[in-house]
Amino acid sequence: MFEHTDGDRGQVGIGTLIVFIAMVLVAAIAAGVLINTAGMLQTQAEATGEESTSQVSDRxxxxxxxxxxxxxxxxxxxxxxxxxxxxxxxxxxxxxxxxxxxxxxxxxxxxxxxxxxxxxxxxxxxxxxxxxxxxxxxxxxxxxxxxxxxxxxxxxxxxxxxxxxxxxxxxxxxxxxxxxxxxxxxxxxxxxxxxxxxx
Missing domain, CATH: 2.60.40.10 (Immunoglobulins)
Incomplete structure (x- = not known):
């Protein structure tokens, strides 16, 4: 029903590979941003917790x-x-x-x-x-x-x-x-x- 030449199949495979690599890169960047943000939030939460504890107990x-x-x-x-x-x-x-x-x-x-x-x-x-x-x-x-x-x-x-x-x-x-x-x-x-x- 559909006829493909070997060259057409190669072009489709390379395009899919490029899209896949792009998706992996975007996911890696997003994961890096999320990990970095989580680390900053954890540090800030620890500092806030220590300050809050001091405001309650250091009296x-x-x-x-x-x-x-x-x-x-x-x-x-x-x-x-x-x-x-x-x-x-x-x-x-x-x-x-x-x-x-x-x-x-x-x-x-x-x-x-x-x-x-x-x-x-x-x-x-x-x-x-x-x-x-x-x-x-x-x-x-x-x-x-x-x-x-x-x-x-x-x-x-x-x-x-x-x-x-x-x-x-x-x-x-x-x-x-x-x-x-x-x-x-x-x-x-x-x-x-x-x-x-x-x-």
């Missing part, structure tokens, strides 16, 4: 909060800080704290040379002034923040002294972005005998 834990009382006002706030369980080492020099309340908003670094901020060791940290790093779950540092009194000339942050019944929301943010929030409540009654109060 501070506030063990206790107290205030120094002068003339029935809280003039200094002392935070005893520790690492949260499962956290990597936390450097207080790379941590910020934010105060929000009736006295406004104030953000500052918790560095030892920040005006109105002092860091001292309670347990486990050998050099808290120049290297305040919590490396173990048993480590404890005391962070003292001096509040603003317009009548006294001293190192202090811009947030005003706390009066009876005041509430302040305090947020600590580590360098990895993990946050710890605490609400400070001043007792509704402070007597002249009180030199310090638990907040």
């Amino acid at each position: 501070l834990e506030i063990v206790s909060t107290s205030g120094t009382v002068t003339d029935n006002n809280v003039t200094d706030i002392e935070f005893v800080m520790a690492m949260a369980p499962g956290s990597n080492p936390i450097d207080l020099n790379k941590t910020t704290v934010q105060f929000i309340g009736a006295g406004g908003e104030e953000s500052l670094a918790t560095q030892h040379d920040e005006e109105g901020v002092t860091i001292s060791n309670i347990q486990g940290v050998s050099d808290p002034e120049t290297n305040p790093v919590l490396t173990d779950s048993s480590d404890r540092l005391k962070l003292n923040v001096s509040l603003n009194d317009a009548n006294v000339n001293r190192d202090e942050i811009g947030y005003p002294e706390l009066e009876e019944g005041d509430r302040v929301a305090v947020t600590f943010t580590t360098d990895s972005g993990a946050t710890t929030q605490e609400e400070i409540r001043v007792p509704t009654t402070i007597t002249n005998e009180d030199s310090s109060v638990r907040l």
